[in-house]
Amino acid sequence: MPIDPEVPVERQQWIIADCAARHLLTTASFALNATVSPVLIEPLLAEGLESNPQLHLSSDSPAYVMYTSGSTGAPKGTLVPHRAVNRLLINNGYASFEAGDHIAWLGNVSFDISTLEVWAPLLHGACLVAVPHATVLQPKLLRSLLQQQRISVLHLTAGLFRQIAEELGTALTGLRLLLIGGDAVDPTLVARVLNQYPPQCLLHCYGPTESTTFATTYAVAALDAATQRLPIGRPIANTRIYLLDAHGQPVPLGVAGELY
Numbered sequence: 175m176p177i178d179p180e181v182p183v184e185r186q187q188w189i190i191a192d193c194a195a196r197h198l199l200t201t202a203s204f205a206l207n208a209t210v211s212p213v214l215i216e217p218l219l220a221e222g223l224e225s226n227p228q229l230h231l232s233s234d235s236p237a238y239v240m241y242t243s244g245s246t247g248a249p250k251g252t253l254v255p256h257r258a259v260n261r262l263l264i265n266n267g268y269a270s271f272e273a274g275d276h277i278a279w280l281g282n283v284s285f286d287i288s289t290l291e292v293w294a295p296l297l298h299g300a301c302l303v304a305v306p307h308a309t310v311l312q313p314k315l316l317r318s319l320l321q322q323q324r325i326s327v328l329h330l331t332a333g334l335f336r337q338i339a340e341e342l343g344t345a346l347t348g349l350r351l352l353l354i355g356g357d358a359v360d361p362t363l364v365a366r367v368l369n370q371y372p373p374q375c376l377l378h379c380y381g382p383t384e385s386t387t388f389a390t391t392y393a394v395a396a397l398d399a400a401t402q403r404l405p406i407g408r409p410i411a412n413t414r415i416y417l418l419d420a421h422g423q424p425v426p427l428g429v430a431g432e433l434y
Contacts (some may be wrong), residue, residue, distance in 0.1 A: 233257035258386035267411030313341035332357035355379035380406035
C-alpha cells in the first residue's frame with residue numbers, strides 16, 4: 175500500500191490503521207509516528223538477493239491497496255489483484271508498450287496512474303524514467319528532460335495537461351504515445367496540441383481507481399470546433415461497461431444511464 179509522505183500525518187496514520195499494515199518500508203529520512211514496525215530500505219538494497227522469492231500467488235491474489243479520496247471525504251481503500259495490473263498493460267487493446275520505449279514516471283506513488291508508469295516499462299523490458307517532483311512543476315525543466323531522455327510514453331492528468339501542454343511544445347511531438355485523463359479535459363486545448371505539437375497517438379483515458387487506472391480509452395485524431403467534451407471511448411480489453419437505470423437494469427439505446 176503506497177503512502178505519500180507529503181500528506182498530513184493524521185491521514186497517513188488513518189490509512190495505515192485502516193489497512194492493518196504490519197510493516198512500514200521506509201527510508202531513514204522518513205519517520206512516521208504510527209503503530210507499525212519500520213523496515214529500512216537502504217540495508218535491503220545493500221544486501222541484495224541472488225534469487226527470486228518463491229511466492230505462490232494466483233492472478234486473483236492482491237497486488238496492492240490504493241486509497242482514493244472517497245466520495246464521503248474519508249479515504250477508501252481499493253484492493254487490486256495481479257490480474258488487474260496485467261489487464262491494464264498486457265494485450266490491453268488500446269496501446270502497446272515496447273522494449274525500446276522510454277516511459278516517464280511523473281505520478282505520485284499513491285496515485286493509481288503510477289501502476290501504468292511503473293509496470294508498463296518493467297513488464298516489457300523498457301526504460302523507466304523517474305521524474306523528480308520539482309521537475310514536474312517546472313515546464314521548461316520537464317520539456318528538457320522529455321527531450322534529453324527521449325521519452326516516448328507520457329501520461330498527464332487533465333489539470334497538468336491544462337497547465338503545461340503548450341509550454342512543453344515540441345517535446346510532445348517526440349512522443350509515440352500521450353495519455354491524458356483523470357478529469358474533464360479541455361477539447362480546445364487538445365485541438366491546439368494536435369494542430370501544433372501532435373504526438374504520434376493521443377489517448378483520452380477514463381476510469382476510477384476501482385477499475386485499476388483505465389476502464390475506457392478514446393484515440394483522439396482530430397477535433398472540430400463544435401466539440402464540447404471528449405468521448406471516453408470504448409472499454410479496454412477484458413473489461414465490460416454497462417449503462418444501467420435506477421433499478422440496475424440496462425437502459426435502451428439512446429437513453430441516459432449510470433455507468434457501471
